[in-house]
Amino acid sequence: MEIGCGKGGFIRKNAEAYPHINFVGIERNLSVVAVAARRTTEELPNLALVWDDAKKLSDFFEVGEFQRLYLNFSDPWPKKRQYKRRLTYRGYLQSYREAFGDKGEIFFKTDNRNLFEFSLNEFCADNWKLSNISLDLHNSDYEGNIMTEYEEKFSA
Numbered sequence: 001m002e003i004g005c006g007k008g009g010f011i012r013k014n015a016e017a018y019p020h021i022n023f024v025g026i027e028r029n030l031s032v033v034a035v036a037a038r039r040t041t042e043e044l045p046n047l048a049l050v051w052d053d054a055k056k057l058s059d060f061f062e063v064g065e066f067q068r069l070y071l072n073f074s075d076p077w078p079k080k081r082q083y084k085r086r087l088t089y090r091g092y093l094q095s096y097r098e099a100f101g102d103k104g105e106i107f108f109k110t111d112n113r114n115l116f117e118f119s120l121n122e123f124c125a126d127n128w129k130l131s132n133i134s135l136d137l138h139n140s141d142y143e144g145n146i147m148t149e150y151e152e153k154f155s156a
C-alpha cells in the first residue's frame, strides 16, 4: 500500500513489475487521484486506488491484510504546530502497526531534511527497527528503487 500515491506512477510500476502481488494506492486529493485512475489500465487487476484520507485505514482494511506500506515524499507540514499531520507522526505509526497485525514494514523516502529527522525520532519513539538508512538513496547500494513522479521531477 502507498499512502499519498499522487498520480500513481510508483504504485502502477510496482503493479506491473509484480503481477502476483496486490497493490493499493490511497490519495485524498481528488484531482490528483483522478489522473492516477485515468492512467491505470484495466490490464492491472492487482492495482486498486482509493480516494480518501489515510486516517480511516481501519475502514478499508482488515487487520493483517497488507504487509508493506510506502510513504513516498509525504507532505512535510513544516510548521511546528502541524506535526500531527505528518504521516510519520507516532499516532499514524500506531495506526499502521494496528493495520499490519503481526508483521509489517514501512518504506519511507523523503528529500525533506526536517521531515527525515522528525521521522527517525518518531520511528524510534514508537519502537520500530530501522534498516537501510541512506542520506543519498540514488548513489547508495540499494537496488530496485522505483521512482515516483515527484522523485523524477526533482532529481532531474
Ligand SMILES: C[S@@+](CC[C@H](N)C(=O)[O-])C[C@H]1O[C@@H](n2cnc3c(N)ncnc32)[C@H](O)[C@@H]1O
Binding pocket: 003, 004, 005, 006, 007, 026, 027, 028, 029, 032, 052, 053, 054, 055, 072, 073, 074, 075, 148, 149, 150, 151
Ligand atoms: C508531495 S505529494 C507526493 C506524491 C507521490 N507520492 C510522489 O512521490 O510523486 C504528497 C501526496 O500525499 C497526499 N496526502 C497527504 N496526506 C494524505 C493523507 N492523510 N491521506 C491520503 N493522501 C495524502 C497529498 O494529497 C499529495 O498528493
